Amino acid sequence: MDPISDKLFKVIEAELPYREEAGGYTKYGDWYGENIAQSGGYDSAAWCDMFLAWAASKAGVWKYTGQFAYTPSHANWFRQQGAWSTKPEPGAFVFYNFSGARIHHVGIVEKVANGKIYTIEANTEGVHLKRKVRDTNSSIVGYGLPRKVKVDGVTFEEAQARAKAAGPPFPAPSPTSEAETMPIALSRTEQPPPAGGEGALVVTGALAVTLVAAAVQPLRKRLRTQAAQGRHRSRRRRWPLMAGSALAAALAVGVPAMTTAEPAMAAAAGTAKTTAAKMAAAKMAAVTTGAVTTAAAATGAPPAEAPPAKGAETPHPYGVDVSNHDQGFDWSADNLSFGIAKITEGLTFTDGTFARNWSELKKNGLVRGAYHFGRPGQDPVRQADRFLAEVRKHGLEQGDLLVLDLEVTDGRSAGEVNAWAKRWLERVREATGVKPMFYSSWSFARTHGEGLGDYPLWVAHYGKDKGEVEAPEPWKEWALHQYASTDHDHNVARLSPERLRELGYQAPPIG
Structure with a gap:
């Protein structure tokens, strides 16, 4: 089936x-x-x-x-x-x-x-x-x-296959040979290899990675939460501290720290018998060459010498959007940068899962957004006002994204739907001072989006690899790309989390 x-x-x-x-x-x-x-x-x-x-x-x-x-x-x-x-x-x-x-x-x-x-x-x-x-x-x-x-040119099964082929948004490095898996297995044994023997440096590298990851992870998660609360400017100063803590943990159990990469890589590679083993040994030795490099390798974080500039764009941060069909979604996953939750539809429907999603997004330090599923058959101003009233009940804070999800016509012409969308977006902009984001499929946006190019675009296109879609006219670029819909909707951002927050609400908190 x-x-x-x-x-x-x-x-x-x-x-x-x-x-x-x-x-x-x-x-x-x-x-x-x-x-x-x-x-x-x-x-x-x-x-x-x-x-x-x-x-x-x-x-x-x-x-x-x-x-x-x-x-x-x-x-x-x-x-x-x-x-x-x-x-x-x-x-x-x-x-x-x-x-x-x-x-x-x-x-x-x-x-x-x-x-x-x-x-x-x-x-x-x-x-x-x-x-x-x-x-x-x-x-x-x-x-x-x-x-x-077919939706945007692909069937459901084809969309699933594309998502599976693409793999996890930010997969952890996986071993590619026996030589790379062996050091990790050896590090779990009670008897270490003979001093100076084959694999000694490789085992040390594996231990260093494990210890550094354990030392850095709690600090990394705390930083993400602080960033959501407007304290991300301290990242530049905290990365050296995090790296130093990781190094101290490694030294406490006798892991040697090297000051340059070349001697460690050469020594480790010299003990390996095969090319694959030499490459694996070199990789492991490299992560022991200083605490900052080790911290970056273990966590995917930037090294202290070159932290990302505030607001710098990063390669396709990953996020999901949810509704009442995705009850109990776990927002604590490390690969998440943002999340957008449905709150209202038309003039009567309110999503009962929004309150939990909204609070969990904040708790986990993620960029968060709320979306309204638009119904062109009903008054746009009343729908916009109702949407904002519901969001404010749960707390509207700086950086929160406000989104119109428009996918249906309710029997209206393209011109009527376009005029409806303009009025909804204008109403939210008048009330908040921020341009709300516009979500739709690529083809629907092109057909019904005339004059909306100034609003940030969140485009659904399952026929393109993540982040590889071109914005439909009249938009020059997209902000978010929904590239797959399997157990839930998968998205990537063109902007860094900090830049995404700049698209959101900027006035004092409400609620």
Whole structure:
């Protein structure tokens, strides 16, 4: 089964066996009316397709499934995406026409066997969410295939493959040969190698790296927290202190510190028998050549002699964005530089996970942002005011990013959506004195972004490697690039964390 189906069925199976309530009410129709249609009357309407929209949203794959209440429109959407088939397969959305008039029912295929399809369908028999077994007969119009839908030119599976191939945003160095793994293994034994024997210097280097990392890590994390509180100017003075502490820890257990790299590298390389071993020994010896160099090697931090200038750009800091679909996200990961959390959508929805995300972002010293999912079918000024009011309840502080997420038209023309976006952005700018960030997919931004080029751009494009996207017109450059969406959305920044904060709120704290 494909990855989209895996995610969907985990959500769908947990809902079995749902039955609509008195008066035909369903939580799925209620959700659809509030979050998608932005109008009433859906809570007691036919809910077969609205259930799938809800499940796809909860699973985080709605861009690949579409979100509809009217089944003929949903079927046409799959056709337009080039994702329509007449052959059943697990994970396919199956569209039915029982009456001969038009498509009026939809379910999802769980398996295909012996000429039959096994499905899970909502609003079946009028009231149930349940499993069904059906013949593949003329009542079936066709199948929509989410796995074939492309977002920004790539399918969900292709996006996952790209993210996997790219690897972790900032992977730790990994051993590449037996010669490089051996010193670490030896350092764990109770008996050290003979003095002056093969591997002696290499073992010393491994111990130095371990000890320095242990000494520096707590200080490094504390600095990150202080930076979020406006005390990052002290970094230049603290790096030598951190390096000195690390060196003291190393010397306390007898690790020799060398003053130049060449003697250590030459001696270590001379004891190795193979080219790979010589390279490994040279690497390990190099990290013992002074506390500052060792600290940098162990933590990825800049050496004291050349700390980054305040506001200097760094190569693609990594961050994520989350919503109520990512409950309990761990913001303490070392590779994170920023995080952006959903707080509001339209005029009625407020994300219940925002309070925790907002406080955890601050606690971990990360650049933080709040985003509003825009609904062009409703008043932009009221939405902007509501967004700001909710953020202020949780505390709006210097450097906090304010973001408009615009991905839907609500049936409006490109010109109407563009005018709506301008008014929302202007309203937030008038109220805060800062230009809010604009988020959208590359193609949507190009179509609906006329006149918005002065606002910082956060662009989603899964068809490009991280940080390799070009900004769509009218923007000259991008600030953030969302390059993948797997278990959560992955992003990189063009700017350093300090520069990102300069795009955020700059007035005295509120709340």
